[in-house]
Amino acid sequence: MSKYIEIIRIRFLMMLAYRTNYYTGIVIYTINIGAYYFLWKAIYGHQGSIQGVSVNQMTTYVAIAWMARAFYFNNLDREIAEEIVEGKVAIELIRPYNYLLTKVMQGLGEGIFRFFFFSIPGFILVALIFRLDVSFNLKTLGLFLIASVFSFTINTQLNLLTxxxxxxxxxxxxxIQAKRVIIDLFSGLTIPITFFPVWAQDVMKYLPFQGISYIPSMIFAEGMKGELILRGLLFQVIWISILCIPITLIWYKAKKHLVIQGG
Structure with a gap:
């Protein structure tokens, strides 16, 4: 296990070496959130709320969703694809560690870096510029962190599959590009799932995407409470378990496919 912890540390230090890129990213995310703020403000117009959600609550949701994205987002799908195409994966397979678990640890190291150097300072900056409805309840923060770890896991699993x-x-x-667009849309990153048509909400109950952005963001914004939070966390755990099955099957078949190609 120590070797995987070391992989997390190495990835964190690699990201730290290029931290200037993330300072720029904070500004870009802030501009992005600002664009959504004025967009939703125009949509709301003189209405106090839409479906019980005020414009300030919507701004808070968008800010949380985008800053949480900085933690769970990674490019593991692209990295894996490049290693496969370039043949580097053959070398990785003979190393004394599990290839897929190594990729997960690398993504986690990147996510931890993004959380401390991107999400937290970025959220503080956004909170200073825009009016956010946030109450820093320790219990809520704890549940949000748990949900965020689960969201990272689900997103990473989808990246592994892709x-x-x-x-x-x-x-x-x-x-890969299509997958990213689908996740951004159906995870509730750009539009809360409660704003989708009822039939679409019913469909998304059977898909893993809301476990990536919507559930953690709603927990932090206190749009979910009590039993709803437990249901949301259970939803994430169930999908984490389900996604392990196709990953295992595809990885097994992929290794056989690689042997045939190399043989």
Whole structure:
């Protein structure tokens, strides 16, 4: 286990070496949130609220969702695809560690860096510029952190699945881009799921995407309380368990496919 902790540390230090990029990213995310703020303000107009959500609550939700994205987002799918296409994965497979678990640890190291050097300072900056409805309740923060770890896990699992498709596709970059658009839309990052049509909300109950952004953001914004929080966390745990199955099957088939190619 110590070797995987070391992988987290190494990835963190690698990100630290290029931290200037993330200071720029904070500004970009702030501008992005500002654009959403004025967009939603225009949509609301003179209405005090839409479906029980005020414009300040919407701004808070968007700010939390985008800053949480900095933690769970990673490029593991692209990294895996490039290693497969370039043949580097063959070398990785003979190393004394689990390839997929190593990728998860690398993503976690990156996520930890983003959380401390991107999410926290970025959220503080946004809170100073825009009016946010936030109450720093320790219990809520704790539940939010748990949900964020689960959201990171689900997003990383989807990235693993997408990246591994490079074993069977000559070029899966279009697939990767499509996956990112789908996640940003259906995870509730750009629009809260409660704003979708009822039929779409019913469909998304059976998809893992809301476990990535919507559930953690709603917990932090206190849009979920009590039993709803427990249901949300259970939803995430169930999907983490479900996604382990296709990852295991595809990885097993992919390694056999690699042996055939190399043989």
């Amino acid at each position: 990246g591994l498709m490079a074993f069977f596709l000559q070029n899966n970059m279009g697939f």
